[in-house]
Amino acid sequence: MLRFAGTILSNGKARIGAAILGLFLLIGIFAPLLSPYDPNANDFAGGEGASAAHWLGTTAAGEDVLSQLLHGAQVSLLVGLVAGGLSTVVAVLIGLSWGYLRGFTAEAINFVVNLFLVIPGLPLMIVLAAYLQGGGLIMIIAVVVITGWAWGARVLRSQTQSLRSRDFVTAAVFSGERPSRIVFREILPNMLSLIVGSFFGAATAAILAESGLSYLGLGDTSTISWGTMLFWAQNSNALLTGQWALLFAPGLCIALLATSLTLINFGVDGISNPRLREGKDAR
Amino acid sequence: MAPSRILRRAALAAVAALALSSCAIQLQSRPDPTVGDDTMLIGADTGAPFFEENFNPYLGTKRIGVNYLFEPLLLVDPISGQEHDWLAESTEVPDPSTIVFDLRDGVTWSDGEPFTEDDVAFTFDLLQQVPAFDGTGIWSYIDSYETGDGTVTVHLKEPDVPARVIIGGVVIVPEHQWADVENPDSFRNTDPIGTGPYTLGNFTPQQYSMDKNHDYWQADEVAAEHLILPAANSDLDVVTKGYDWAFKYMSNVEGTWLAASDTNSYFFPPGGTIALFPNHTREPFDDVRVRQALSLALDRRSIADLAAEGYMDPASMSGLLLPNQEEDLDPSLPDQGFVEQDRDRALELLAEAGWTLQGDRLVDESGQQLAFTITTANGYADWLRAVQEVERQFEAIGIDVSVDQPQPAGHTLAQRNGDFDLIVSSFGGTGTVYQDFNNNLSGEFFVPEGEETGNNFGRYRNDEVDAILREYRVTTDETRLRELAWELENVFYDDVPVIGMYYGGSWGLFSDRKFTGWPSEEDRYSPITYMPSALLVLTSLERVRQEGDD
């Protein structure tokens, strides 16, 4: 495990990514301590610009923007990690069996995955969000997982198909190993980079999906997340009143968090594929 | 484009934005110079995102411009409540079952044909033949009608004096054009002929223009020669593009609309009451003491300030929109019917009803905490802000509140089915006291939970109220009508059928650059662009004479 982390961090980009992610994790965990005010407290003057008391100003409803931003990290991280993790698990289970198996089962899986792939994602999310109304964060996570796993499964299946015709798999088949063992012991470790990569990809997609849904007003507008901050900012004409921080800061945080995950992915790629490592290992 | 360029641009934009975040950019109004001084830019009709050409005034998908093309027999201003004779010169009620509309002489259609009682008769028949057009349900009141000598006499199914504003409110279409229409229910009327102050000019999917009808029966009162209605009316557009009139809630109106130009002004009179409707068929809301306690537990001022940024006032528990309906207010109601927060009294009432405070939980004899759900519509930001504050205030007296926010369609469904404990919705704003109370409190609309109703969805039933409403329908005497209104207000105040929170606004944005005489605090009438009452605005304005004008 440590060796894994070491390999990842030997990559310069991944180090930067990990640093950013770590910072956000710390912010998320210690948000209650770091925040100058209760993020729900709305007894300040509304629509104020930046000041010593409110570094990023206040919202139209009189909440402290900085406190909301710090607390918002919790929701985005939670949605990203949980929804990304769950959809990766589903994608791995389905993608690998799909890629390895032949015949009717494969066709059946193909059928199901295709169904999920062909139904347009964002509209499906909107319909689901309307259906699972009022479920709060769990609803958002459920929607993201339902709409998000199929893509990963498809990518993993392609790679599994490629791998299963390799010599080491053929050898395992001839030595009489059980299919589940071949898939999860022989093939899976060879795809670790792709899986971890697809986890970070799914987490990024989940964070962006949460912000998109919340921005459209379809999330739980009473929780504080970066997406709902954008929703309220847009609602209170932050662009027109010149309250930049309201719109700019949450968007930048979303982008930074998503970038950090992508950057870590550069290091992850080096785990199972030394070719992707940087520095003296490479070439 | 090379990615390095994109990158550099992105970096530049980021740096620029960061630098700008410290200094605010104030957008100024910069009107399009090609729009003439006699032309009014109206933010009323929003395309989705383009306009479909549809000037059939009876379809839900009609263009807003139909309100400046077609006219009703009489108009009720939703803010002042004042009745204006329009295509009917006068409206008589010889007995509570009969209404006589005496039509105005000398009115012509925009193609030159005279407007007659046959057009009114044709319109009434049309609404009977095509029920989809009868959006206000006039044929639920009309038994028969007859025409003759410039009058239309309507006989009602049963005595109902207030029905005259509903029947008189129907806009009239020309028989000589519409009689030949084969499928009126899908007729788009792309070449509309009306009696109104404007005719349709140039129509494109992104905006349309309307031109003054110089043969209009009160052409002298109409100041603007042309109207332009663009399809894109975002807040940014309205602020920056020099609109003369828009109907729009604009957050921080001082910092946006007013700051953009010296000549900009706004008028936000109450247009309805945003309220919590208790479900009277569910416990404990069938207990008046609980309803009173919930009403007393609210600090309406802080709710109003949060929900509408201080632009709107807390709602009076008289059930009236104040100050619009001040004249109808019972002077004996304490403090104009405004209810101050009184937690002690609320807790006393709850104790009488069987709920006592234990620690910070309000419990009944079995130790069960008082808990209920408030339903509001997702995406309605002001309602949500209000509910969040209500939640805090109810929880402060030990009630366990949860909030349910379905999409607007789901909210409407829950409301119609009675599938809620407390639901946020609005009432009032028709301009007539009778309609406001009748729609919400009349036992005639009562249905049990699970069955659908569009009126009185709180499922309130009170024989006293029904008796007052019945008397209202047969009364023509002004003094008696006023007394009846007072009685309704008192029932509303004491029995708390609905818990009013704050007033929802009627959001008028105006510019005095080219035209003056807009609705204002001093001259209270409706700023609404999308109803026939807009005719009042269009016929009340005057042009601002500028240098070089004759």
Add this chain to the structure above:
Amino acid sequence: MLCALRKLGLFALTLWAAVTINFFLPRLMPGDPADAALARLAQNGPVTDATRAAIEAQLGLPTGNLWDQYVSYLQQVVTLDFGVSFTYYPQSVSELVADALPYTLILVGLVTVIAFIGGTLLGVLAAWKRGTWLDALPTIGGSFASAFPYFWTALLLLFFLGYVLRWFPSSGAYSVTSDPGLNWQFIGDAAYHAALPAVTILVTSLGGWILGMRNTMISTLGDDYVTFAEANGLRKRTVALRYAARNAILPNLTSFGLALGGVVGGSLLVEQVFGYPGVGYLLFNAVINQDYPLMQAMFLMITVSVLVANFLVDILYGVLDPRTRR
């Protein structure tokens, strides 16, 4: 032959299932189109039972039980006649889609193809020139740009370039004064209006293609056959492009087949911010207004295009990677 037939059969089965889901999905949402219309009207003033009755009559709400509705829906699908929209009544669904489709196809379709080709080439370049600035700039820049939420990038571009600087129009697909038609003046005008949405989509989607291509390319560059080819004295460039890139493009191609179909859904937020009259905007309105006929037609359109794209990619995949043919 048998294989092709089976694939075709599966294609048909998936199509039927998707069509069926498209029917039931909108009906999952609480409330019906009349409730959605009423909710909209209630924002403007009091509504009564009479209003509801009139709206129901106007919309001609689906009658009969769910099964009957489903059967008549299947008939509609077969005859490609989707009836009349609820939201834009009395406009027919086919008219609406026909009006909106060209804008989205040209705007989003073109930009997606450009992003895919450009991103893939940059990805090959980055892998090939690994460790140099030609690698670092596209990869890091691309991942940062693609991490921005679509609508946020759109909002910022719109605000600065559309409102503050006024270099670009703030909404619409062409000027009010210009007359849609196939003439250079209109095409230029339309391109000018499409610029901001196009840049938004390009900026946010380019990164994904670059990264995907770069990583698989680097992996394949390490494969035995590439080393073997190099050892055999083939030129590095030939190896990279003829052998490595050809194999590395496979996963990217899969994604592309799906992305092409997702064009409509993906453009939803961008078209919404820019008030661009494409199918994304239409779809958004259909969904929030529970416009069943419009939603069904558009979901069907997207479904079929994704299915066809996938079908083609599946075939292409077999051509490019002989191993999957077994």
